[in-house]
Amino acid sequence: SQTIHQWPATLVQPVGSPLxxxxxxEGTSNPNLYWxxxxxxxxxxLLFYSVGIGQISSEVPQNLSAxxxxxxxxxxxxxKLLLSDSGFYLCAWGRGVLETQYFGPGTRxxxx
Amino acid sequence: QQQVKQSPQSLIVQKGGISIxxxxxxxxxxxxxxxxxxxxxxxxxxxxxxxPDVSEKKEGRFTISFNKSAKQFSLHIMDSQxxxxxxxxxxxxxxxxxxxxxxxTRLQVFP
Numbered sequence: 001s002q003t004i005h006q007w008p009a010t011l012v013q014p015v016g017s018p019l020x021x022x023x024x025x026e027g028t029s030n031p032n033l034y035w036x037x038x039x040x041x042x043x044x045x046l047l048f049y050s051v052g053i054g055q056i057s058s059e060v061p062q063n064l065s066a067x068x069x070x071x072x073x074x075x076x077x078x079x080k081l082l083l084s085d086s087g088f089y090l091c092a093w094g095r096g097v098l099e100t101q102y103f104g105p106g107t108r109x110x111x112x
Numbered sequence: 113q114q115q116v117k118q119s120p121q122s123l124i125v126q127k128g129g130i131s132i133x134x135x136x137x138x139x140x141x142x143x144x145x146x147x148x149x150x151x152x153x154x155x156x157x158x159x160x161x162x163x164p165d166v167s168e169k170k171e172g173r174f175t176i177s178f179n180k181s182a183k184q185f186s187l188h189i190m191d192s193q194x195x196x197x198x199x200x201x202x203x204x205x206x207x208x209x210x211x212x213x214x215x216x217t218r219l220q221v222f223p
Contacts, residue, residue, distance in 0.1 A: 034211075042215065042216070043118075043201065043213050043214060043215040043216050044156070044201065044213040046210060046211070049210060059210070090155050090156070092155075099144075100146060100158050100161065101146075101158075101211055102158070103148075103155030103156050103157065104155050105154060105155050106153075106154065106155045108153075
């Protein structure tokens with residue numbers, strides 16, 4: 001069966017510090033991978049998606065970036081965090097168009 | 113248009129009652145409509161999904177009704193239970209490989 005992991009589970013960072021969130025998927029190969037952000041009490045905002053190694057599409061211009069160094073690894077980064085970057089970050093995987101997306105447990109980020 | 117509009121924002125239902133959440137879309141290129149359930153502090157989990165070639169899909173107490181001509185779909189939770197208390201998101205696939213989510217409905221079921 002497939003499993004998706006995210007870490008860390010929670011993170012408190014000062015404004016201006018760098019960020020690295022990691023997501024890995026087990027039990028499948030060549031998945032589509034997604035990063036979403038969910039603000040408190042809000043919906044899910046797609047940030048990045050990837051259909052293969054090194055292939056990243058950005059949905060929202062901002063100070064975040066994503067990378068996919070391995071087939072089942074997806075990393076969300078920032079060089080300098082802003083207060084507005086606080087939120088619940090969710091990684092998801094799917095097999096392709098019109099297929100279900102499966103979400104990880106999420107990382108709660110608080111920028112102070 | 114790429115939006116999916118979801119209502120109500122919050123819903124309070126008594127145990128045993130029917131919970132109804134509605135979604136509407138504008139882009140006729142959408143072709144797959146999943147519903148996700150999210151408990152506090154957890155990632156969303158797929159609850160039930162429908163494709164536009166059927167008007168209704170039922171799984172246990174959960175039913176999706178789909179009206180293609182009106183570009184609307186809804187989730188019905190029959191015999192609602194306190195354990196159903198969660199946030200529910202409707203979604204629709206855009207014409208490539210990106211899901212578009214509604215804004216969510218927070219459901220509270222009281223005993």
